[in-house]
Amino acid sequence: MGGLLLVALTAGCATQVQQSTPVAVEKPVRDTPATTSASVPPAQLDLTVASIVDGRAVMLSDGTKAEVSGLAQPGPCWAEAAAGFAKSMLLGQQVRYDRTTGALSLADGTDYALLALGNGAGRTAGTPTPVQKEAEVAAQRVPMGLWGTPCGGKDVTETPSTPPPPPPPPVTTTTTTKPKPTTQPKPPPVFFATCDDARRAGAAPLYWGQPGYRVELDENRNGIACESRYR
Numbered sequence: 347m348g349g350l351l352l353v354a355l356t357a358g359c360a361t362q363v364q365q366s367t368p369v370a371v372e373k374p375v376r377d378t379p380a381t382t383s384a385s386v387p388p389a390q391l392d393l394t395v396a397s398i399v400d401g402r403a404v405m406l407s408d409g410t411k412a413e414v415s416g417l418a419q420p421g422p423c424w425a426e427a428a429a430g431f432a433k434s435m436l437l438g439q440q441v442r443y444d445r446t447t448g449a450l451s452l453a454d455g456t457d458y459a460l461l462a463l464g465n466g467a468g469r470t471a472g473t474p475t476p477v478q479k480e481a482e483v484a485a486q487r488v489p490m491g492l493w494g495t496p497c498g499g500k501d502v503t504e505t506p507s508t509p510p511p512p513p514p515p516p517v518t519t520t521t522t523t524k525p526k527p528t529t530q531p532k533p534p535p536v537f538f539a540t541c542d543d544a545r546r547a548g549a550a551p552l553y554w555g556q557p558g559y560r561v562e563l564d565e566n567r568n569g570i571a572c573e574s575r576y577r
Contacts, residue, residue, distance in 0.1 A: 393443055395436040401428025401468055404436055404450070406443060415448030416459040416478050418471035421501025424492035431467035431491075431554060431569070434561045456568065465554050465569035466491015469499075491555060538563065541572035 394407040402417035420428040440453045450458045462468035463481040470482050486493045493499045536557035538544040544552060550572035552559040563571035
């Protein structure tokens with residue numbers, strides 16, 4: 347009996363040893379971080395406007411053409427005025443151009459599309475943002491730029507239909523002298539050397555396109571000269 351009991355206990359101990367043998371477990375594989383390529387910011391700095399193509403496109407100092415998004419192609423009636431506004435505000439100036447969105451801004455962060463729309467030097471195209479639409483409506487209320495005369499907000503001015511020629515005058519033997527046409531004298535050009543001169547004349551502030559406006563009197567180049575005392 348004693349021998350049988352010893353065998354039974356020994357077999358039980360062997361069973362416990364087999365059950366407690368550790369099982370090899372594979373080590374978990376660590377996730378390696380995904381490598382990402384360095385992204386280049388879409389807005390390129392340190393660019394200068396080399397030349398003006400039209401009211402919504404310029405040539406940059408790196409040789410690329412920048413078309414401002416949000417602005418329509420200038421119409422024949424106001425294309426020259428829009429190009430003149432772009433020249434006075436952008437030519438030779440340092441700008442930032444976002445090649446992804448087409449946004450062009452001045453060195454101080456002013457959005458050129460809003461600047462042109464607010465001064466009547468451009469109209470919206472496509473689906474304008476609420477801010478762009480608000481700037482366009484502000485120019486329409488004045489009205490100024492393309493919304494004033496002679497364009498009246500149209501790309502091409504309508505030419506009135508020519509009336510039929512009048513009947514020829516009856517032939518008479520008496521000679522009549524035709525009166526000499528009177529010419530209206532042209533108004534003298536308006537020029538203000540300083541903003542103080544413009545204020546003494548009661549003309550300040552001066553908006554772009556109005557007589558007397560000069561870029562030299564427009565400190566922040568927002569299309570409004572001699573405005574510091576009227577803010």
